[in-house]
Amino acid sequence: xxxxxVVGGGPGGAAAAVYAARKGIxxxxxxxxxxxxxxxxxxxxxxxxxxxxxxxxxxxxxEEHVKRYDVDVMNLQTAQGLTPAGDDGLIxxxxxNGAALRSRTVVLATGARWRSMNVPGEQEYRGRxxxxxxxxxxxxxxxxxxxxxxxxxSGVEAAIDLAGIVTQVTLIEFDGQLRADEVLQxxxxxxxxxxxxxxxxxxxxxxxxxxxSGLSYRDRGSDQIHRLxxxxxxxxxxxxxxxxxxxxTLALSERGEIEIDARGQTSLPGVFxxxxxxxTPYKQIVIAMGEGSKAALSxxxxxxxxxxx
Ligand code: FAD
Numbered sequence: 001x002x003x004x005x006v007v008g009g010g011p012g013g014a015a016a017a018v019y020a021a022r023k024g025i026x027x028x029x030x031x032x033x034x035x036x037x038x039x040x041x042x043x044x045x046x047x048x049x050x051x052x053x054x055x056x057x058x059x060x061x062x063e064e065h066v067k068r069y070d071v072d073v074m075n076l077q078t079a080q081g082l083t084p085a086g087d088d089g090l091i092x093x094x095x096x097n098g099a100a101l102r103s104r105t106v107v108l109a110t111g112a113r114w115r116s117m118n119v120p121g122e123q124e125y126r127g128r129x130x131x132x133x134x135x136x137x138x139x140x141x142x143x144x145x146x147x148x149x150x151x152x153x154s155g156v157e158a159a160i161d162l163a164g165i166v167t168q169v170t171l172i173e174f175d176g177q178l179r180a181d182e183v184l185q186x187x188x189x190x191x192x193x194x195x196x197x198x199x200x201x202x203x204x205x206x207x208x209x210x211x212x213s214g215l216s217y218r219d220r221g222s223d224q225i226h227r228l229x230x231x232x233x234x235x236x237x238x239x240x241x242x243x244x245x246x247x248x249t250l251a252l253s254e255r256g257e258i259e260i261d262a263r264g265q266t267s268l269p270g271v272f273x274x275x276x277x278x279x280t281p282y283k284q285i286v287i288a289m290g291e292g293s294k295a296a297l298s299x300x301x302x303x304x305x306x307x308x309x
Contacts, residue, residue: 001090001102002028002072004299006292007079008109010036011285012275014062015292016107016299021069023300028072028101030079030093035059036111037276038285042127046136047285058285074101080245082106084268089306091270104306105270105299108246108258109292112276112283115238117149121205121212122235129212130205130233134158135284137234141166146232147215148172149202155236156180156188162234169194170228172217174201200226205233241277253279264295270306272298 004020006013009031020027033039041055066073074095081094090102114132116122122130131137138161146166148159151173157180159171171178171188176199178185188194199220206214206227214229241256251259251267258273260266260280266273272295274280275288 001104002026003103003303004028004105004107004296005030005091005093005101005103006107006109006296007031007093008036008107008111008275008277009034009062009073009075010038010109010111010275010288011058011062012036012109012111012277012288012292012295013107014066015289016109016274016296017066017071017073018069019293019296020107020299021066021071025300025303026072027070028074028103029066030074030077030095030101032076032078034063034073034075037113038062040126041136043140044136044285045139079110082108082246082249082268082271084249085270089270091268105272105302107264107292107295107299108266108271108273108277109275109288109295110242110277111288112239112241114235115240117202117235117237119202119204121207122233125205125207125212125233128210129207129231130235132235133283134161134234135282137232138162138165141232143167144232145230146170146234147228147230148234148236150236150238151175151178151180151196151198152236152238153180153184154239156184158234158236159194160184160187160191163191163194166232167193168230170230171196172200172202172215173198174220175199239276239283243277260295263298263301264291265298270299270302272296272302 003025006029078096083092200217264272274291274295
């Protein structure tokens, strides 16, 4: 059995594995895809102390760092069930391949994925004008025109944030009205370079010379198609935590995020969680790493308090 079993191989899981292994305890790491979302990222400019890096390079560095330690890395494996500890004090994580891994503590860091619009051009221009994270990519659009898709809290927050950087923001909402909190909507309306279009369904992202050049939407009232010329599209229609396999096992928020306290403790004893899969606000690499480290230290603390003398 492991002392700490980490589920997830993104920044959160990698940090947890390094911190656990450095305590000299038996550490395992299961990941569907080592590197996580970082693998899908081009430029990274907010990984503090590294002014510029690229996703695949950072993913490789994460793996190298983990492999410096005695961590049993099980890559390309999917966890599909978790059973709380019984009398023997061991938690069981079952994998899609049928294996059952046992551990005294578990750190869940299964991350999340952005919901996409599924319209022509979105995948093609991902990272070349189509973006999902204003904190990450906002500055790349300085002096340009962008659209934000989605009028919930995250879409309106993104539009307010981007309005301070870009020349023009067009917020596009499918419904007849925005769904964001009134205080955010009021702030949005006070900005002179933001335009809001409601009852609009994005139908296509256009590109030229390998970059985004515009966007088409259908006016759901008149059924007419309109085209906007712009350089960037921020999709803000939801972040989906990879926690379906945990439903009914531990406490999840309304959005399916794993509920944790300030130490990364979940509702199950001995089970900790970190990163984008959790209720921790702001989904970022440095945050996932900090939270992963914290969860591993909490797991270690749990071990020294529960082990037989
Ligand atoms: P993830 O990186 O999502 O990793 C989750 C891990 O869990 C993966 O290894 C996955 O395969 C694994 N997993 C999931 N389910 C299972 C399962 N059932 N069994 C086993 N393994 C499982 N952040 C920044 O700070 N700066 C940026 O510039 C930046 N740019 C981004 C650009 C893009 C396009 C995207 C998508 C995200 C970007 N982010 C950026 C956000 C950042 O990537 C995430 O906040 C960070 O990767 C979260 O780390 P994590 O470890 O919590 O989860």
